[in-house]
Every structure is written in C-alpha cells, then in structure tokens.
Amino acid sequence: MKKIISLFLLLAFGFSGCEKDDICDANTPTTPRLVLTFYFADQPTVLKPVTSLKVYGEGQDATKGIIFNETAITDELKYTTNASKILIPLDPSKDSVTYHFISNFSTTNPALQNDDILKFTYTRENVYVSRACGFKTIYKLNTSVERLGGENINTYWMKNINVITPNIESENETHVEVFF
C-alpha cells in the first residue's frame, strides 16, 4: 500500500514539475516585418536587385543598420544587400518609422551613395498567438509613404513607391513595391 502511495505522489509531483516547457517556435508567424520588393522602373513586372543597399532607422546608429548578412565578416557586407526583396522591421511601440535607404553604399567611395529617407505610417493591432509566443503586432500601413530629407525630386534613386498590401499580417507577401 505504501508503495502505491509513494508512486502516486511521485506521479503527481512529476506532472506538476514539468509545467513551463513552452518555447516559441521560430517558425510560428509572429510580428511581421515590412516586405519591400524592387522592380525596374521601366519594366514594372521584372525584379531588380538593389546594389549595396544599406538601411538604417532614423534615430538609430547610422554606422550600423539592418543586418542582411548575419555571417558576414565586415560591417559593410553585414549591413548591405544585393537582393531584390528586403524585410525591414516596423516599431511595434510607435505608429511610424523612418528609414534611410542608402543605395550604392560604400565606405570607400561615399560620393556614389544615394540616401532616400522614407517615413512609413501605420496603425497597430496586438493579436494573440499562443502561450509560448504571447502576442504579435500586425500593422495597417498608410498607403502614402512620406519622403523626408528635403531632397530634390530628381535625386531620388527610388522613382516610385507603391503600397500594394497595406495589411501587414505576414511576411509571405510583398507589402511595398519600389521601382527604380
């Protein structure tokens, strides 16, 4: 009888012991980033890879930026990309973010680089995901993207910016198309 009692106790405490075992799976869709896709300005259906694009947030460290290449050895490679699609995070605690998009970024030849400053305005909603992940923020992007910096319109490297999916709920679709 005593053996049974101790077995029951062991079982009971064994179960209560393994409560906090949840870890948010990396594949779970949580707070989405903004997906920008680049196209040729004269061929709006053909993807165009950017050349050494560096993106950093206004108010953030300008020497750093969004990490495009985690494993790169130099900062220049780490913070620049040559892809035709980039993902940039929005700020889940504010209603807008301002980003510098520096095309042809190069520390050796700064004269070539071109900085376009874009301000994305949006509304936020916090949505329940799961016990392990908590909540995520989804956004509704304002369809007009504001240009900052007071540049001459002719010096923009981005010719046209088009918000095609204002509801930013997943990273599987393009939200903003950029033509250059």
Place this chain on the structure above:
Amino acid sequence: MSKYFSSICLLFSMFLTQAQETPTTTSPKEVVKEKPKAEAKKTAEVAKKDSIPAKTDRYGLRVGVDLYKLTRGFYDSDYKGVEFTGDFRLTKNYYLAAELGFEDKTTDDARLNSTATGTYIKAGFDYNMYENWLDMENILSVGLRGGFSTFSQQLNTYKIYNPDPYWGEIPPLTSGQKYSGLSATWIEVALGLKAEVFNNLFVGFGVQLKTLVTNKKPSGFDNLYIPGFNRTYNGNFGVGFNYTVSYFIPIYKKKVLPEIVKKAPKK
C-alpha cells in the same frame, strides 16, 4: 529370588498391560476416528454459520475535501481553490462519484500573465479493484468522469513577440481585458486510492488524465487554464491531482452472502 519374583511379575504385568492396551486402543480408535471425522465436519459447518458473524458491506455516502487545493492558497499567492468530493456506493465495487470545485488561478507564463476564475463539476463512477480482507474498506479505484466548467479569464499582462527587435524590446503591456462566459467540457480517467485511517475517515490520492471535448475560447485569446481541468496544452490533453480527506457516512448494510448460497441455485 522370591523377593524378586513379585517385582518381576509386576514388571511383566506392566508389559502385559501395555501390550494389551495397545491393541485394544488401536482397534477402537479406528472405529472412533471415523465417527468424529464426520462430526467434526458438521461442527465446522455449524461454526462457520454461527461463531463468525456474517460479513457485511457498508453502503453510504463519502464526502471529502481536496487538501491540496485547500492548502495551496496558503503558500501560493497565485492560487485560491477548493474541491469537495463525494461518492456513493452503488454495488460491491461500483461507486457513483462527483467532485465540485472552485478555482482562481493566475498563470504566469514567460510571455503572458492571466487569471482564470470559475467553478466546475465532475461526475462519473469509480470501480474498486481492491479485494479487501475481512471488513476493511480500502479503495484502489479506476474511474471515469465527465467534467464541466464555467469560468472567466482576465489577461493581466502580455508581451509582444518581435523576432527582429531593431527598434528595441517592448516592455510587457498591461491589458486587464476580461473574457467571461467561457466554458469547457472534458472526460477524465481517474485513478484513486483511499485508505481508512480511522473509523470512517479516509485519506486518498488521485491522479486524473483528461481530454478536452469542448472548449469555448474567447475571441482573441486562449483558455490557458480551465478550472477543474487545469493547465491546457497544445492538444486536448490535461492532467490533474488531488489529495483528499473524506468521511464515510454509512447509510445501510448488505450481508456478504457466503458461498453456500451460491451452490443453492444449482438445484
């Protein structure tokens, strides 16, 4: 010689008597032996019926309380709860069983903090697998319950999961949002042990394995804790545990009829 003669005679007479005795006793013994055998059988049967009182099973209501839930409130500030248990003996091995409870539990997960408050009822039966000696009434039971809970949940704080914290980590947000009118039903397999420690006073342990049947979730949130069901997992699975003290109120007795009666219907 004459002096010894008498004594030798006496000695011989002793042998004689002994020699005489053994055969005389043996032959009557055999005769006697057989008779008492039959008699002994009869007396034994009589003794069974008369000297040992007929075994009776007591039937009645056992009411108790879950000490684990009751005492947890003293050391766990996130928990308040009580569970009353009851069972009624239907047949020799079957018991109608039910539990009634209230729970107020704050679940503090890594990214969520929520409080579930509600009442529940579980009803079903227990089958006693334990073969008791004499008039012992211990129980080692396996049983089945249906459970129902109505409750409300309050989301206290939550965290936003942001895989790319370029703009910085967000502190936990306070919500206070209350979700009421929630309910859940489930089925559980209950393993239990009850031992009579004093006259009519039982202590027991129980472990329950549960599976959710229905779960009315709030829109925009989840039922992280269901009173009576306990913590929810990704699937429908759940576990429970209780430690009860209960008192047995005898209502009537039933004689445990000896085997002789069982033979009787053969005629």
